[in-house]
Each structure stands twice: as C-alpha cells, then as structure tokens.
Amino acid sequence: SAPGAEDGEEQPDKSPLLGEDGDPCLDVMKDGAWVERHTLSSAKKRWLLGRAAATVDIAMNHDSISRQHAALLRRGDKIFVADLGS
Numbered sequence: 001s002a003p004g005a006e007d008g009e010e011q012p013d014k015s016p017l018l019g020e021d022g023d024p025c026l027d028v029m030k031d032g033a034w035v036e037r038h039t040l041s042s043a044k045k046r047w048l049l050g051r052a053a054a055t056v057d058i059a060m061n062h063d064s065i066s067r068q069h070a071a072l073l074r075r076g077d078k079i080f081v082a083d084l085g086s
Contacts, residue, residue, distance in 0.1 A: 024079060026058065026072065040072065040079065047072040050086075
C-alpha cells in the first residue's frame with residue numbers, strides 16, 4: 001500500500017505525472033536530467049510557454065525558445081501541445 005494508508009485501507013499510488021493536489025504536471029528536462037516541475041492548475045484550460053516571462057504562464061529561458069513558443073491545451077482529460085509557429 002502507499003504511504004499514508006491507515007486502518008489497513010489501501011491507498012492508490014500517486015502518479016508521478018500528477019502534483020500533490022492531483023493536477024497534471026509538466027516536467028522540464030534538459031540533456032536527460034530533470035530541471036523543474038510546473039503544476040497545471042485544473043482551473044485553467046490553456047497555458048503559454050516561452051521566454052517572455054511577463055506574457056507566458058511557464059517561462060523557459062533558452063535561446064531556442066521564442067517569446068511565445070507553444071501552448072498546452074486541455075481538452076477533457078487530455079492535454080495537447082500546440083506549436084505557435086514563432
């Protein structure tokens with residue numbers, strides 16, 4: 001059973017893709033190593049990714065990333081990545 005199980009009750013293991021609150025997460029990797037995690041709030045349906053920290057939801061500082069590079073879009077229980085073509 002998962003940690004925190006009480007009174008012999010089985011607790012499901014949490015998915016490594018979900019945050020503490022059960023919301024999905026975006027894990028940022030560089031050269032195969034984990035860099036950071038961003039929880040994707042269930043209150044939103046769209047998140048912008050890019051270098052322009054003032055205008056995006058998830059800032060990513062790298063020369064290959066444009067100011068508004070991509071969007072994550074929630075459709076039901078799925079999340080899609082859309083290239084913004086910039």
